[in-house]
Amino acid sequence: MQKKVDAVLDQYLAAGLIQHSTSPWASRLVVIPKEDGSVRITVSYKRLNALVDLDGQPLHRVDVILDSLYTGKVFSIFDLNSAFHQIVCDEDTVPLTAFCTPTQLFEWLRMPQGANASPSWFVKVINRVVHGLERVLAYLDDVICFDEEPLGHVLNLIEFFKRLRQYNLKLSPGKARVGATHANFLGHTISPAGVSPDGVKVRALTHMPPPTNVKQLRSLLGGLSYYRKFLKNLATKVRPLNSLLKQGVPLKYTPGMVNVVKTL
Structure with a gap:
């Protein structure tokens, strides 16, 4: 198990997601086995979270998002690739994210999962990305573009892609569904006929x-x-x-x- 954890940490080091740390902080590493035999690592920031005041950035309501899609005839669905890890941590915040293994101490250079401020910060970022794009809606790292006709949809996608480039955000190609008349989004099936449970x-x-x-x-x-x-x-x-x-x-x-x- 430790070899698998070390392999993941080596990947994170090589990708610039984490670095070795000398921080006085040290949260506990949590290892989650996956069905394919690999592991996913996260960090228990219980003590840190208790000290952090949240700014209360609200998530968009799922029902409001779904109600906005009834006029759509063509849809594109996207998922941001490792969304939190695309957000650079503020320099002063980095030492607070430190976590320990049995032999080493690391800290995050990108926004970690497990910190209760992370979703709020990501919502701020994605809201800026889609702001002013009338037919682009986001719920955390899930994004849907929709329109009544194909040409308008293509133009809308171009503007969305420009925003992604502006904010240096990347999508997961394997999870994208572009120009579909039916799509699954937030646990619902979206089509010209309306919205129904998946x-x-x-x-x-x-x-x-x-x-x-x-x-x-x-x-x-x-x-x-x-x-x-x-x-x-x-x-x-x-x-x-x-x-x-x-x-x-x-x-x-x-x-x-x-x-x-x-x-x-």
Whole structure:
């Protein structure tokens, strides 16, 4: 495992994402095994996050973004490549990002995942990129361009690409879908007919076994809430399940609650 971690850190060093550090700060490295046998590394900034005051930069609401797409007939979907790592850290901030391995101390030169200020800063950047582009919308590193006709869409894409070059941001080519009449965006299928829940996501929810613990119940309720626009009277229907989330309440189903899960 350590060899895999060292290999990732060597890649980050070579890419200029991190550097060796002498900072008095040292957050804990977290290693997450991936299905393909490789590892993903992140950092637990729990202590640092407790000391950082957020500026409250809001994320765009998903429902507002989706409601804006109903006039679209042609769509292009993009994902920014390693989005946070494209943002250069302020020089004074770099020592605060330091993290330790069993033998070494590193610090980030690019914006790290795990710091609670990172999403807010990235939202600021991407909002500047798409500002003034009427038919380009972004939710963190997911971007959609849309238009009513192909020529206007191409012109819109050109302006978007100019902005990316201006801010020195790069897209993930393998995740791009350009000039499509149907596309998946933020867990929804977008088409000239409108917006509907992504079938793959819906099947995952409908085939989810009844939850047996609070974590599973939260996951189910979170998935249902995300599609609440399409589920009539959802808040009323899940009220018995929400009561199970209260502290000190044992996760014990009544027959009625079981029926609620099956119905939903």
